[in-house]
Amino acid sequence: xxxxxxxxxxxxxxxxxxxxxxxxxxxxxxxxxxxxxxxxxxxxxxxxxxxxxxxxxxxxxxxxxxxxxxxxxxxxxxxxxxxxxxxxxxxxxxxxxxxxxxxxxxxxxxxxxxxxxxxxxxxxxxxxxxxxxxxxxxxxxxxxxxxxxxxxxxxxxxxxxxxxxxxxxxxxxxxxxxxxxxxxxxxxxxxxxxxxxxxxxxxxx
Amino acid sequence: xxxxxxxxxxxxxxxxxxxxxxxxxxxxxxxxxxxxxxxxxxxxxxxxxxxxxxxxxxxxxxxxxxxxxxxxxxxxxxxxxxxxxxxxxxxxxxxxxxxxxxxxxxxxxxxxxxxxxxxxxxxxxxxxxxxxxxxxxxxxxxxxxxxxxxxxxxxxxxxxxxxxxxxxxxxxxxxxxxxxxxxxxxxxxxx
Numbered sequence: 001x002x003x004x005x006x007x008x009x010x011x012x013x014x015x016x017x018x019x020x021x022x023x024x025x026x027x028x029x030x031x032x033x034x035x036x037x038x039x040x041x042x043x044x045x046x047x048x049x050x051x052x053x054x055x056x057x058x059x060x061x062x063x064x065x066x067x068x069x070x071x072x073x074x075x076x077x078x079x080x081x082x083x084x085x086x087x088x089x090x091x092x093x094x095x096x097x098x099x100x101x102x103x104x105x106x107x108x109x110x111x112x113x114x115x116x117x118x119x120x121x122x123x124x125x126x127x128x129x130x131x132x133x134x135x136x137x138x139x140x141x142x143x144x145x146x147x148x149x150x151x152x153x154x155x156x157x158x159x160x161x162x163x164x165x166x167x168x169x170x171x172x173x174x175x176x177x178x179x180x181x182x183x184x185x186x187x188x189x190x191x192x193x194x195x196x197x198x199x200x201x202x203x204x205x
Numbered sequence: 206x207x208x209x210x211x212x213x214x215x216x217x218x219x220x221x222x223x224x225x226x227x228x229x230x231x232x233x234x235x236x237x238x239x240x241x242x243x244x245x246x247x248x249x250x251x252x253x254x255x256x257x258x259x260x261x262x263x264x265x266x267x268x269x270x271x272x273x274x275x276x277x278x279x280x281x282x283x284x285x286x287x288x289x290x291x292x293x294x295x296x297x298x299x300x301x302x303x304x305x306x307x308x309x310x311x312x313x314x315x316x317x318x319x320x321x322x323x324x325x326x327x328x329x330x331x332x333x334x335x336x337x338x339x340x341x342x343x344x345x346x347x348x349x350x351x352x353x354x355x356x357x358x359x360x361x362x363x364x365x366x367x368x369x370x371x372x373x374x375x376x377x378x379x380x381x382x383x384x385x386x387x388x389x390x391x392x393x394x395x396x
Contacts, residue, residue: 045286046249058346059236059359059390064254064285095256095283096235156248169249189351199249 037075040168040202042068042085047169047200049087053178054191061190063094063103065117072202074124074132074168081124083135087117107185110142117141119148131155132170139174141181150174150198160203169201226267230358230393232260232275237359237393239277239307242386253293255307257281262393264314264322264358271314271322275391277307298375300332307331309338321345325362331371340364340389350394359392 044067055061070085089111092100104111121137132155139148155170174196179187237258245251260275279301284290294301311327322345329338345360368374369383377383 045289046245046251048252048285050252054344055236055392056346056348056350056357057344058348058357059344059392060361061236062238062240062254062390064252066285091285093283093285095238095254099235154249158246158248160246167246167248171250199252201245201249 035077037073037078037080038166038204039071039073040204042070042072043167043169043201043203044069047085047202048198050197050199052195052197054193056189057191061094061099063092063100065089065091065093067091068200076126076130079124079126079130081122081132081135083119083121083124083137085119087119089115089117105185108183110183114142119150121150127155132168135172139176142183144181146176146180148174148176150196163203166204167201168204169199172198172200174198227263227265227270229396230262230264231396232258232262233357233359233392233394234258237391238389240388242388244382246380251284251289253282253284253290255279255281256283258391260309262358266320269314269316269320270312271325272312273309273325273327275309277309278305279307280305298373304332311340322360329366331366332373334371336366336370338364338366353394356395357392358395359390362389362391363387364389 047068048064048066049068050062050064052060052062065087068085068087070083072081072083074081089104089109092103092109092111094100094103103109106113118140119137121135123136124132125134127133131152133152135150137148138145150172151174153171153173155168157166157168159165160167176194176196177192178184178194179192184192234257238254238256239258240252240254242250242252255277257278258275259278260273262271262273264271279299280294282290282294282299282301284293293299296303308330309327311325313326314322315324315326317323321342323342325340325342327338328335340362341364343361343363347356347358349355350357363386365384365386367383368385369377375381
C-alpha cells in the first residue's frame with residue numbers, strides 16, 4: 001500500500017474512534033486501568049491476518065488467514081507484554097479456490113509440511129496514553145523464523161457490554177519478504193514484498 | 206469557409222484516430238475483488254470481501270477517456286466468520302436476498318500526464334439506492350500477460366462511502382461508524 005492509502009486508513013480509523021468515544025463518553029486509549037499483568041485470549045471473531053502482495057506491478061492480491069488463536073499478556077504499569085499466536089495455514093482464503101490450492105503447494109506456503117505459522121513477541125512499545133504502539137518478535141513461516149515488527153495503526157480498550165469484559169485490540173501492519181521464508185514461486189511477477197494487515201482483539205478474563 | 210471545412214475534416218480525422226485507440230477490457234474475476242472495512246467499536250477493523258465481480262471497462266488511452274460497468278454479486282460475501290457473513294447478508298444490513306447485486310457505472314476517468322488512470326467518478330447502486338462515488342487509484346498499470354498473451358490493465362482503488370445514504374443504518378445508534386472504506390483490486394483483459 002502506498003502512504004496515501006495508509007494515511008486514508010488512519011484518518012478513517014481516527015474518525016471511527018472519535019465517533020465511538022464521543023458516543024460512549026470514553027477516554028480514547030484505555031477504557032479502564034488495571035494494575036499488574038492481564039492475559040487476554042484472542043477473539044476468533046475479530047482476529048485475522050490479511051496478506052497483500054503486488055501482482056505484475058499492477059493490482060494487490062489479498063488472502064485472509066484465521067481466525068488466529070493465541071493470547072497476549074499486557075502489564076500496563078510495567079509497560080511490558082507477551083504475545084503468542086498461531087496461524088492455522090489451512091484457513092488460507094483468497095476468495096478463489098484454485099489460488100488457495102496453489103498457494104498451499106511446497107514452493108509457496110507448504111501447508112502440509114508446515115500447517116501452522118507462529119508469532120512470538122516480548123518487545124512491546126507503548127504510547128504516552130498506555131496504548132500498544134509496536135510489537136516486535138519472531139515470525140515463523142514454513143519452519144523459518146525471522147524478526148518481525150507489528151506497528152499499530154489503531155489500538156484501544158473498551159468495556160464490551162455484550163461480553164461484560166474488557167476487550168483490547170487494534171489494527172496492526174507488518175512487512176516481510178517471502179523469499180526469506182523460502183516461498184519464492186512467481187517472483188518477480190508476484191512481488192517478494194508482502195504486507196500484512198492484522199485485525200486483533202483480545203478478551204480479558 | 207474552405208478553411209473551416211478543412212478544420213472540421215482535420216478534427217474528424219483526429220477524432221477517428223483517437224476512436225481507433227478505444228478498446229474493451231473484460232473484468233478478470235480471479236483478480237478483481239471488493240473488500241469493505243468498517244470500524245468495530247473503535248477498537249479494530251472488520252473486513253468482508255465479495256468474491257464475485259464481473260463487468261467491462263472501455264479505455265481510450267489516446268483520448269484519455271474511459272467507462273466502466275461493474276456488477277458485484279453481494280451474495281458472494283465472505284468475512285471469515287459464518288455468523289458475521291450471515292448477519293451482514295440479512296435484511297437488517299445488505300439484504301442480499303432482495304438486492305443480490307451492487308452496480309457501479311462510471312464514465313469520468315482522470316488520467317495522469319504519463320497515461321495512468323488516477324481517479325474514476327461514477328455512481329454506485331446498493332440496495333436499490335444510487336449515489337455518486339469517486340474511486341482513487343493507489344496503483345495502476347497495464348502489462349502484457351505471458352500466460353494469456355493479452356494486455357491486462359488494472360490497479361488498486363479505494364473510496365469511502367456513507368452507508369446510511371444507501372439505507373444501511375444498522376448499529377449507528379451503538380456506535381458502529383456510518384462511513385466505510387472500500388478497497389478494490391481490479392484487473393481487466395483486453396478483448
